[in-house]
Amino acid sequence: MTTPSLRRPLKVLLATPRGFCAGVDRAIQIVERAIAKYGAPVYVRHEIVHNRHVVERLRALGAVFVEELDQCPADRPVVFSAHGVPKRVPAEARAREMLYLDATCPLVSKVHVEAQRHHEAGREIVLIGHAGHPEVVGTLGQLPQGAVALIETVADVADFQPRDPANVAFITQTTLSVDDTAGIIAALRARFPAIATPYKEDICYATTNRQEAVKTVGAKCDVLLVLGSANSSNSVRLAEVGHRAGAASYLIEDATALDLAWLEGARVVGVTAGASAPEVLVNGLLDRLARTFDLTIQEAEAEPETVIFKLPRALAV
Known part of the structure; x- marks a missing residue:
């Protein structure tokens, strides 16, 4: 005989796709492989991607994050972040004869x-x-x-x-x-009727796919929880999209930022993660919810993302 749970039932809808995109995955791999190949420290100009957990993990491996090249010694490798850099940055690196790796998406x-x-x-x-x-x-x-x-x-x-x-x-x-x-x-x-347009949409496939997934999930849930950092543009946009879809939407760094008061009266909660947020944060949030609620988890159906970007030749296996 089973004992009925005294915890309130809560349904969780997991948005799909969510989390890392191909550009973020490539950028993180570039830092990891540079550390493995050249040893620590490897310098990274700007946060490689906008996620505190990713940055802290790479820092623990031997990455040193700086804002400008003048903070880097010329005899150590430097990685440019996934967001891209002005032309003056690689020009300065070449002038200083630095080894640099471009992780621009x-x-x-x-x-x-x-x-x-x-x-x-x-x-x-x-x-x-x-x-x-x-x-x-x-x-x-x-x-x-x-x-x-x-x-x-x-x-x-x-x-x-x-x-x-x-x-x-x-x-x-x-x-x-x-x-x-x-x-x-x-x-x-x-x-400007004659304005020249992009040959192909500039907003990336991952941003579009994650926003479409949030529109679907947001219309079916009471509360949407978006895992991502406040300085992550794509994560902030996901919270905005969820709000427009009809859900009370909150952007949180990780499970520790969850305020259970947000879920008072909620029967269905949507969960997604920005393109720079690792899946481990989603698992941590689900564990946090499971300690309070009797969870039912449903993964949204979606076409899998199959995009893969090649690594720089210097780091290719």
């Missing part, structure tokens, strides 16, 4: 190539993104100062005054809200 590099192509064609470029984000700083730094105008909102579109309205192009940060960006793009197209 290939989908961010694609945006850099687009910006260069538009600039060479003589177009004025609009970058849709968030001021100060490392990816935006890196993209702006691909071209001479003033060559790219940053647009953050639909209102910014009206303020943008190009020299030639018939010769404008736009590119975007890869981790934006798909819905918010669509509104800005629509405003740009309405004002």
Whole structure:
């Protein structure tokens, strides 16, 4: 005879896909393999990805995180973060004869190539993104100062005054809200009908897939818990998307940040993780919930992500 549980039942819907994308996985592998090949310390310019747990684990392995190259000795390897860097950074590394490894996500590099192509064609470029984000700083730094105008909102579109309205192009940060960006793009197209667009969507597949999964889960749950760091753009966007889908949404660093008061009265809780958040955080959150509730866990069905990005030749096995 089984004893009935006295814990309140709670259904958990796990969003799929969630967690690491191919670009994040590649960047982390680059740091790990650099430490294995060259020994510690290996320097990393900026957080390799925006997640405290990832950074702390790599630091324990021998990574040293810095903000600029002048904090790195010239005789140790340095890795550039997944967000990309301005052109001046690798130029400085070459001038100092440093060994550097570029962990820029290939989908961010694609945006850099687009910006260069538009600039060479003589177009004025609009970058849709968030001021100060490392990816935006890196993209702006691909071209001479003033060559790219940053647009953050639909209102910014009206303020943008190009020299030639018939010769404008736009590119975007890869981790934006798909819905918010669509509104800005629509405003740009309405004002500049001839605007040149990306050959292929700039918002990356992983960002799009995770937002679509959250829309599905968010519409079915009372509360959505998003695992990710507050400085992670894609994680912040997931919480926003969940809120719009109808769920009370909270971005938390890990299970220790969970406030059980948020779940009062909730029958269904959605759980997802940003593209820079490891799956171990999801497991930790489920363990935390299981200590209080009688859990039923359901994984959302989705097409598996099969994208894999190659490592730099210097680190390939």
